[in-house]
Amino acid sequence: MSEPRMPIESGVPEMEPYLHPVLKKNYGEWAWHERLRPGVLRHVAKSGDSIWTVRAGTQRQMDLYTIRKLMDIADEFAEGYVRFTIRSNIEYMVGDESKVQPLIDKLNAEGFPIGGTGPSVSMISHTQGWLHCDIPGTDASGAVKALMDDLYDDFVKEEMPNRVRITTSCCQINCGGQGDIAINIQHTKPPKIDHSQVANVCERPSVVARCPVAAIRPAMVNGKPSLEVDEKKCICCGACFPPCPPMQINDPEHSKFAIWVGGKNSNARSKPTFHKLVAAGVPNNPPRWPEVSTVVKQILSAYKEDAKDWERIGEWADRIGWPKFFEKTGLPFTKYHIDNWRGGRSNLNASAHIRF
Amino acid sequence: MAKQMHDTPMLDQLESGPWPSFVTGLKRLAKDNDMMVDLLGQLETSYETRKGYWKGGTVGVIGYGGGIIPRFTELKGDDGQALFPAAAEFHTLRVMPPPGMHYDTDTIRKFCDIWEKYGSGLIAFHGQSGDIMFQGCSTDNVQPAFDEINEMGFDLGGAGPAVRTGMSCVGAARCENSCFDEGRTMRMLVNNALDDMHRPALPYKFKYKVSGCPNDCMNSVQRADLATIGTWRDDMKVDQDEVKSFVAEKGRKYVIDNVITRCPTQALSLNDDDTLAVDNPSCVRCMHCINVMNKALSPGDDKGVTLLCGGKRTLKIGDLMGTVIVPFMKLESDEDFETLEELATEILDFFAENALEHERTGEMIERIGLVNFLEGVGLEIDPNMIERPRMNPYVRMDGWDEEASKWAERKAQ
Incomplete structure (x- = not known):
């Protein structure tokens, strides 16, 4: 040989x-x-x-x-x-x-759109989804194709206040990255555990260690070593699923989309920012995900109408204030928008600055 | 060849509309590629059930421990046989592009020929970490496909707990805001760490991203463990004649509303004669005024880079931006590049030795504190590293006099 x-x-x-x-x-x-x-x-x-x-x-x-x-x-x-x-x-x-x-x-x-420069909506940066990922809650190429069909005009024209960078991600790890608008799968129910498989395929201590809220602990189920989840503590993030596929987090009905706005990597004007939650509970509805398009277009239309030249979506929201953002986009404001994660108090209004 | 096509009523709905359709592309491939026929079958099933059906595994090339993303189907019948057997193995090869993702057509045609011979014919330009992704390969064909790509002068990228494929912006090749040689820098950083890329043994992933100016087109502050961002430390350059013609063309109101008042540190003022006054010591190099008036304004001459460490997305403690670890360093001479290479090696080694399993640099720094990290990698503290000084009095400070004298010594240097 x-x-x-x-x-x-x-x-x-x-x-x-x-x-x-x-x-x-x-x-x-x-x-x-x-x-x-x-x-x-x-x-x-x-x-x-x-x-x-x-x-x-x-x-x-x-x-x-x-x-x-x-x-x-x-x-x-x-x-x-x-x-x-x-x-x-x-x-x-x-x-x-x-x-x-x-x-x-x-x-x-030959069917290729010319655009994506200046104050336009450029191509969505996205992930793999059902085509190739091992942990996807949705597809990526298909959702992006459907959305870009709807945003085609905004790609070939430069009529936004500033550039709009959209990303999509098929799970909460968010490989699509930060964006002016980020469209990410958000699981809403704890994982369903296939107890017959856990001992065979999962390294249990590392799964326990992976949980951001310490909601997973080892347990014996039906005489076999397995894991159990404290469903009151579980935040349904899905972090346990990649190292332990029997922790089934993807659910055809309960894995929804959440939509986030205001991520910005550039240092121009304001410092870089992360995107912020604005909508959730949007159904995962192939093959064209029309409910996602509706929310994205609501946000883009309010932004286009109201923002000043050069303002990115997050800067626009910061100027007009979040109450006006929810008013102008018509999106509901809920208790889920109020951050309670570590360090989350810095996202509360610690002032008497209120717009009336 | 040319297995019977499966019905794909859901995917077919993605062939209409003005944006280029990947489904049309997959179907074209399926005309003479059985793997793609069955890939369409599995993908259509996912669209119907809203579930994914791939699992990972162990597939690689001789000599490397990473760079291939193995995918085996889990969509099996009661007899344990794959429902779509021709796509039962659908692995991806991650291949590193040249910096800036420039190509000649001959190179891409050769990629196509190799992938027609060994793979599904599906290539993504590019994945989220910047790789060319050759998608859809059987286990047996991974090695010969890699061998031919490798003989062309291309190498596998990173996957798993390893140094990942780097990214750098178009930069000096076609951008007037370029503050250093981005391509050389990214190439040096990654090629200096190939062992940690191709033989994954780090606590978790480690990413280098390189942007030529603070517009940070590579999103390095949000995504890179070590972000290298161009900047300058002398005065911004102003061509007053171009300023005047810009004001004449756009009008004073436009310039005041879109340039002067948008400066984050109020460092700009429009003079009565329509020239621009710049308070350079207050300028934070945000790039906004240069972006708006790129013919009149430009970065200064004394260029270099700012280094930031620790950017990452959610898992496990939430989003972290990279933070400044070197406010400014020159990056022009070979010695400058060596200095950066040595520092990057220090940081990577420190990460390898001190991070916990599945912990990124940002999380490690949060756990041990920035000062311990800086001491570990041999960097000195600098007030440019903070947004504001400490606000919490719960700190032991009995070494104050000694630390204050260090500051005096550094200032005297």
């Missing part, structure tokens, strides 16, 4: 071989940029060179026929180079302005 092939531990590849020649030539020497229309950027280098970028939305999970089509477009219209953004948009760069319109026309003809 031949020697096994050992990996070449080359790590992250060099960037240079993959860079468009104009980017390579002007590396670190850019002067300013402008947005010529939604989805089109022009960057000007100190050398006087310009590069035009056309940004198009993709479905992220791409079949190789779609990918080859995108590469054909790059070879024919965009000098053979592409890059992807953190939100799975594809960017074509061209050194000649006359190539911009034919490239846009071709992408549109």
Whole structure:
């Protein structure tokens, strides 16, 4: 038998071989940029060179026929180079302005929307869901496809007060990340435990240690070592499920969506912030999740109507105050919005600052 | 080939609408790929039952302990046989892209050819931690698929309790706000820790993210164990002629309402002649005015980076932002890069030795306190690390005189 092939531990590849020649030539020497229309950027280098970028939305999970089509477009219209953004948009760069319109026309003809720049709703960053995850409460690509169909206009236009970054996540671990709007599965019932399996597949002490509220303890059930959950303490977070799949947390009816707003990673104006709960109990309703779209559109429409230019959703809510946020979006304010987690008192109003 | 397609009435509803449809793509693949036929069958079942049917396992490539996400179906009949056998194994290869996710078309075409030969034909550009995800591979095909990708000069990314794939912004390649070489930095940080990436033995995951300016397009403050964010310490640059033409074009009210009054530290003022006055010592480098007037305003010349440590999402003690551990360091010369590489190694080693199982750096710092962490990795305290001084008097301070003299010594340096 031949020697096994050992990996070449080359790590992250060099960037240079993959860079468009104009980017390579002007590396670190850019002067300013402008947005010529939604989805089109022009960057000007100190050398006087310009590069035009056309940004198009993709479905992220791409079949190789779609990918080859995108590469054909790059070879024919965009000098053979592409890059992807953190939100799975594809960017074509061209050194000649006359190539911009034919490239846009071709992408549109092939069904790819041009946009996602400036004050628009860019592509939703999302997770794997039922397609590939081992612990999903919902699908990701499908929910995102349905939502982007509904937000298509907001992707191809730049009519929001500032950029809107949406994320979705299929469990409360929130791999989709922080967002201006985050749409995350929220379990509402404690796990149902398959006691016949716990001893076989779970390392019980590490499951006990994983619980954020110490609600899990070892127990003997039907003569077998298992685990039990104090259902009064359980916050239904699902943290026990990944290390111990018999702790069945996903429930076709009781796993709902919660919607959070005001996450912001940029330091621009205000410091970075985490997103905050605004809605919950939204049904997990494939294949198009219409109830999710309704809430997201309620929030976006109030934001678009009322926020000042450059205000992100969280900054807008901070300015007008949360009572007005719930009034303007029409979303109910409940006891669940009042934080009682560790450190949560800092989220209460410790002042007489009240808007009337 | 070309197994009979399953009916997929739920998924079919995701083929309509203007946004590109992944379902249409999956169905196209299924025309000549049996794995994709059965993948569609299982996915349709999930849509009907609202349940997931994958479980993990142990699949890898020779020489590495991570980088493959194994998936085996749990959707089985009473006889224990997979209901959709051609997709019973549907593993993912995580592969690290070049910094900034730049590609030439030839490289991506080669990826497609390899994945047509060994996999399902489904590739995600990119996953949430920044990997190219080659999705859908049988156990037997993982090794040959990896071998061919690896021969192209690409390597597996991280998974499990390991250093994860890094991310850096487009940065110096195409952005005027770039304050350092983001791609070189990310590549150095990750490639210095490949052993901890490919042979997972850390307490939990460890992520590097690199953003060229405080706009932090890589979300590093919220997601990275070690965030490297570009900044500058001299004055912001102002082209007063461009300021004047911006005011002339947009009007004074627009400039006052959208630039001057939006400065978080009131460091800006519009002069009577429509030039801009900047109180640079009060400027916190938030980027807002530069974002609005990017032709007139730009970062200064004395550029460098701020390092923050401990960003993460919920599990287990709630969200944590990264917090400042190095307010400013230069990142230009080879020596500067070596200094960062050594510090990153210190931090990773400290994490490996001191974090509890399944604890991220942010949780470890919360448990042991920032001061103990800084001492452990050999960094000095700095008032830029705090939002405000301590408010709680329950602290033992009998070392005060000694600590105060250290401050005097540092100031004298």
